[in-house]
Amino acid sequence: MSLSNRVPLFISPPGDLPDARGRFGDFGGRFVPETLMPALEELEAAFRSARNDPAFRLELARLLSEYAGRPTPLFRADRLAQAFGIQARVFLKREDLLHTGAHKLNNTLGQGLLARRMGKKRMIAETGAGQHGVASATVAALLGLECIVYMGAEDVRRQAPNVGRMKLLGAEVRPVESGSRTLKDAMNEALRDWVSNVRSTYYCLGSAAGPHPYPLLVRELQKVIGEEIALQMEEQEGRLPDAVIACVGGGSNAIGAFHRFVREPSVAIFGVEAAGHGIETGKHGASLGHGRPGVLHGAMSYLLQDADGQVAEAHSISAGLDYPGVGPELSHLRHTGRLTPLSATDTEALEAFQKLARSEGILCALESAHAIAALAKLPRELREKGKVIAVNLSGRGDKDLNTVLEALYPGGAR
Amino acid sequence: MSATGAERLSQAFAAARAEKRAALVCYVMAGDPSLEATGALLAAVDAAGADVIELGIPFSDPIADGPVLQEAAMRALKMKTTLAQVIALAAQHKSLRAPMVAMGYLNPILNLGYARFAREAAAAGLCGAIIPDLPLEEAGELRAQMEQEGLALVPLAAPTTEGARLRAITASAQGFVYTVSVNGVTGARAELPPELGPRLAELRSLSKVPVAVGFGVSRAEQVRALAPLTDGIVVGSALVRAHHERGIDAAASLVRELRAALGQA
Numbered sequence: 001m002s003l004s005n006r007v008p009l010f011i012s013p014p015g016d017l018p019d020a021r022g023r024f025g026d027f028g029g030r031f032v033p034e035t036l037m038p039a040l041e042e043l044e045a046a047f048r049s050a051r052n053d054p055a056f057r058l059e060l061a062r063l064l065s066e067y068a069g070r071p072t073p074l075f076r077a078d079r080l081a082q083a084f085g086i087q088a089r090v091f092l093k094r095e096d097l098l099h100t101g102a103h104k105l106n107n108t109l110g111q112g113l114l115a116r117r118m119g120k121k122r123m124i125a126e127t128g129a130g131q132h133g134v135a136s137a138t139v140a141a142l143l144g145l146e147c148i149v150y151m152g153a154e155d156v157r158r159q160a161p162n163v164g165r166m167k168l169l170g171a172e173v174r175p176v177e178s179g180s181r182t183l184k185d186a187m188n189e190a191l192r193d194w195v196s197n198v199r200s201t202y203y204c205l206g207s208a209a210g211p212h213p214y215p216l217l218v219r220e221l222q223k224v225i226g227e228e229i230a231l232q233m234e235e236q237e238g239r240l241p242d243a244v245i246a247c248v249g250g251g252s253n254a255i256g257a258f259h260r261f262v263r264e265p266s267v268a269i270f271g272v273e274a275a276g277h278g279i280e281t282g283k284h285g286a287s288l289g290h291g292r293p294g295v296l297h298g299a300m301s302y303l304l305q306d307a308d309g310q311v312a313e314a315h316s317i318s319a320g321l322d323y324p325g326v327g328p329e330l331s332h333l334r335h336t337g338r339l340t341p342l343s344a345t346d347t348e349a350l351e352a353f354q355k356l357a358r359s360e361g362i363l364c365a366l367e368s369a370h371a372i373a374a375l376a377k378l379p380r381e382l383r384e385k386g387k388v389i390a391v392n393l394s395g396r397g398d399k400d401l402n403t404v405l406e407a408l409y410p411g412g413a414r
Numbered sequence: 415m416s417a418t419g420a421e422r423l424s425q426a427f428a429a430a431r432a433e434k435r436a437a438l439v440c441y442v443m444a445g446d447p448s449l450e451a452t453g454a455l456l457a458a459v460d461a462a463g464a465d466v467i468e469l470g471i472p473f474s475d476p477i478a479d480g481p482v483l484q485e486a487a488m489r490a491l492k493m494k495t496t497l498a499q500v501i502a503l504a505a506q507h508k509s510l511r512a513p514m515v516a517m518g519y520l521n522p523i524l525n526l527g528y529a530r531f532a533r534e535a536a537a538a539g540l541c542g543a544i545i546p547d548l549p550l551e552e553a554g555e556l557r558a559q560m561e562q563e564g565l566a567l568v569p570l571a572a573p574t575t576e577g578a579r580l581r582a583i584t585a586s587a588q589g590f591v592y593t594v595s596v597n598g599v600t601g602a603r604a605e606l607p608p609e610l611g612p613r614l615a616e617l618r619s620l621s622k623v624p625v626a627v628g629f630g631v632s633r634a635e636q637v638r639a640l641a642p643l644t645d646g647i648v649v650g651s652a653l654v655r656a657h658h659e660r661g662i663d664a665a666a667s668l669v670r671e672l673r674a675a676l677g678q679a
Contacts, residue, residue, distance in 0.1 A: 021551065029551075029552055030549060030551060030552060031520055031547045031548060031549070031552055032477075032547060032549065033477065033478040033546050033547060033549075033570070033572070033594075034546075034549050034550075034569075034570045034571060034572040034574075034575055034583075034594065035572035035573070035574050035575075035594060035597050035598075036574075037549050037550075037551075037572075037574075037575070037579070038572075038574045038575060038576065038579065039574065178484060178488075179474065179475070184475065185475075188475050188476075188477050191477045192477060192478075192479075192480075192599050195477075195478065195597060195598055195599055196597060196598040196599060197597070198574060198597050199574075199597070294521050294524060294525060295520045295521045295524055295547070296475060296521065297475075297477070298547070303521075305521065305525065307525075308496040308497060308498075308522060308525065309497065309521045309522035309523070309524065309525025309526065310473065310474040310491060310521075310522065311474040311475050311521070
């Protein structure tokens with residue numbers, strides 16, 4: 001099958017998770033107010049019917065190719081590898097080249113078609129960095145849906161370009177002032193909206209997180225990333241990569257890149273979380289590496305929390321990684337040891353951002369810069385000559401220019 | 415003498431029924447603005463005529479709550495209120511007439527451990543728990559631990575809950591069924607939906623335990639209108655707001671006013 005006209009098949013191998021209760025081992029499930037339970041059942045039924053409908057799959061495939069620009073390139077980044085002083089070949093999966101500038105559109109195109117199929121005219125979404133908000137607003141415009149995006153007030157400030165994009169696309173952006181005023185609080189508010197408008201509204205959740213079936217639904221829509229990596233790697237290198245790396249906030253780009261390789265024992269899987277100011281300072285977003293299992297936003301997952309079970313505030317320079325939870329499937333892969341968690345500090349991410357810019361001419365999102373930074377942290381055997389590494393470059397950096405310039409040149413000194 | 419928590423809850427509803435009225439269920443947020451203040455408020459609400467008291471456990475991410483209870487939880491967390499302190503507060507007020515149930519989100523309870531929560535809650539004289547983010551499908555493990563201690567895990571039924579699901583929820587119910595009046599979060603509403611009457615009738619015909627209705631109830635007229643249709647009425651945000659904005663006497667007087675409205679049913 002050629003890459004350019006692949007129809008997503010949503011075929012999962014037997015025994016694939018989640019189980020019927022939406023569990024990935026101990027993780028996942030449906031921990032939501034009763035009002036939403038029937039809506040989640042309705043969503044699951046609609047998804048299962050859509051995935052078996054050739055017309056639905058064909059329309060999604062057409063949009064992914066003709067509208068979004070799939071497949072995205074897999075680019076061999078020799079100068080980047082050199083900049084990191086590693087002998088292995090490094091490939092970048094260019095999700096930053098997808099329409100709207102990040103992998104998020106893979107998910108919102110599918111969910112938008114699902115919303116239309118379910119007869120819902122009103123779409124709500126939460127967003128951190130604004131990439132999912134932009135992707136939701138884009139699809140709402142394309143399909144003629146009303147769109148309301150909840151965004152933490154702190155993120156509205158630091159991701160101003162994306163707020164402007166959403167408005168221009170016709171979406172309403174509602175700043176959320178509660179809690180830490182970031183992604184976690186935006187998600188609380190989106191859930192409250194959904195509880196209040198459940199019959200008319202489609203909740204377009206942006207990460208492979210939240211209550212079942214979202215972790216399944218979002219993974220199925222994002223796993224095209226890893227499937228393309230495998231095919232492109234076969235074409236370019238004649239084999240699968242030795243390692244796949246992705247940044248992890250809630251984890252949709254990560255599970256999308258990883259899922260194809262979970263059952264390939266030769267492929268190492270690295271999820272890179274935000275170490276923020278440093279793990280030891282407690283100001284970070286590394287739930288896989290340093291959280292404990294808990295329940296937030298409808299699912300059991302690794303969670304940053306205090307001794308009394310209150311959810312901790314995450315910290316990261318990158319709004320998309322500034323989240324104290326993580327998706328249940330990644331939690332399961334971490335728990336079973338299939339995924340190795342790594343982390344990168346704000347400073348390391350900024351350095352990686354610059355290295356990529358100057359070695360390859362690519363300004364990446366600060367989220368993706370964390371995945372790049374992990375090139376310096378791989379075990380030595382993976383850095384050696386003959387090894388092949390794939391890094392998912394989940395988004396482009398336009399939205400972060402102000403943050404990066406402020407961090408690198410405080411007060412505009414240069 | 416040694417009635418279980420679940421039995422004490424049923425008795426409270428039965429006592430109200432014997433007076434030919436619905437029971438008044440009052441919600442108080444523990445630690446808002448301090449545990450001492452909540453202790454005084456519990457005594458005042460009890461004396462003012464509450465039939466059942468819900469003792470709120472604050473949580474950082476209360477997704478089923480509107481602004482009033484969100485802010486109350488933030489005030490309580492600012493004072494570093496912990497689940498252990500909430501249980502200790504209940505133990506100090508064991509002698510109140512109204513039975514008390516804990517109400518809060520799952521994660522602090524999961525974090526403490528289901529068995530330990532059930533054991534300590536029972537020892538503190540709590541009669542059960544209401545957990546808005548623990549639907550039927552996920553509730554089995556905690557319910558088993560609570561049953562061992564004679565505690566009720568009170569389920570919620572929403573306007574969207576229908577058919578087999580509604581029957582399964584009422585069949586599993588202990589203590590009472592908490593009926594959510596509207597699709598939405600907690601907080602006072604000017605009007606309650608017209609379909610609430612038939613919904614309450616349906617639930618009461620299905621359920622072996624009493625049916626209480628909450629979310630949105632704040633005023634005596636609403637209580638008067640609802641009273642003939644239900645076994646119990648929950649008042650939460652309105653009471654928390656009265657206490658926060660106007661103090662303990664205003665809270666007690668709201669409880670007396672709503673209780674009087676029930677008496678006229």
